Amino acid sequence: MSGFPTLLHKELIRFWRVWFQTIVAPIITAMLYLLIFSHALAHRVSVYPGVDYISFLVPGLVMMSLLQNAFANSSSSLIQSKITGNIVFVLLPPISWFEFYAAYLIGSIFRGAMVGLGVWLGTWLFVPPHLQHPVWSLLFALLGGGLLGTLGIVAGIWSEKFDQLAAFQNFIIMPLTFLSGVFYSIHSLPTFWLNISRFNPVFYLIDGFRYGFFGISDVAPLTSLLVAGGCFVALSALCLLLLQRGYKLRH
Numbered sequence: 001m002s003g004f005p006t007l008l009h010k011e012l013i014r015f016w017r018v019w020f021q022t023i024v025a026p027i028i029t030a031m032l033y034l035l036i037f038s039h040a041l042a043h044r045v046s047v048y049p050g051v052d053y054i055s056f057l058v059p060g061l062v063m064m065s066l067l068q069n070a071f072a073n074s075s076s077s078l079i080q081s082k083i084t085g086n087i088v089f090v091l092l093p094p095i096s097w098f099e100f101y102a103a104y105l106i107g108s109i110f111r112g113a114m115v116g117l118g119v120w121l122g123t124w125l126f127v128p129p130h131l132q133h134p135v136w137s138l139l140f141a142l143l144g145g146g147l148l149g150t151l152g153i154v155a156g157i158w159s160e161k162f163d164q165l166a167a168f169q170n171f172i173i174m175p176l177t178f179l180s181g182v183f184y185s186i187h188s189l190p191t192f193w194l195n196i197s198r199f200n201p202v203f204y205l206i207d208g209f210r211y212g213f214f215g216i217s218d219v220a221p222l223t224s225l226l227v228a229g230g231c232f233v234a235l236s237a238l239c240l241l242l243l244q245r246g247y248k249l250r251h
Contacts, residue, residue: 023114027122037183067202069116072152112145150236208228
């Protein structure tokens with residue numbers, strides 16, 4: 001019998017048992033961002049024609065919360081298991097490396113999606129819901145959760161202590177998410193920073209997700225889908241290779 005359902009159940013129960021910390025707290029944080037930025041900049045910033053700044057913020061905050069929590073779920077699970085030593089109970093059973101990857105990935109996507117949905121519902125207190133192309137938004141949400149969940153697995157495999165994981169999150173994840181157009185359009189940036197932003201895969205995730213809300217984006221949604229999808233495939237291949245070789249897990 002496959003151990004995949006058990007491992008997946010463990011990953012889901014792990015964050016659901018502390019739902020106030022893993023689900024509610026990120027939603028409250030996103031609401032504070034929306035409250036502060038909308039109050040400070042609502043009447044000073046205009047991004048898309050016919051779209052007020054508060055509405056513009058909503059998809060960016062939803063996606064940012066989804067991505068950060070998808071990363072946090074898989075990375076924290078692996079580093080905790082490695083440090084406490086209970087990773088051995090996952091490695092000893094006959095679970096294939098692909099099942100290992102899939103269980104952690106699905107758990108990350110599920111947590112990210114729950115937080116993202118909670119943030120979106122919470123924004124209804126401030127602005128009426130906009131969703132012109134829900135299929136595009138759903139596609140980018142799943143792709144974003146998968147990409148950051150996979151990156152979390154890679155970070156968890158590479159890290160040997162919490163300090164290393166914190167450095168990974170502070171110097172890679174935070175800049176990628178905050179400098180991706182969550183609070184602004186990249187076309188408002190100077191040429192140098194605009195070009196730099198085009199190398200950020202998270203920008204394409206947020207821009208494509210925002211297209212699903214308003215039907216407007218800085219980059220064609222198909223281009224964003226191809227870039228983000230290519231990054232996901234490449235990172236998944238790297239992750240599966242590390243798992244197959246047992247890098248910092250079995251050896």
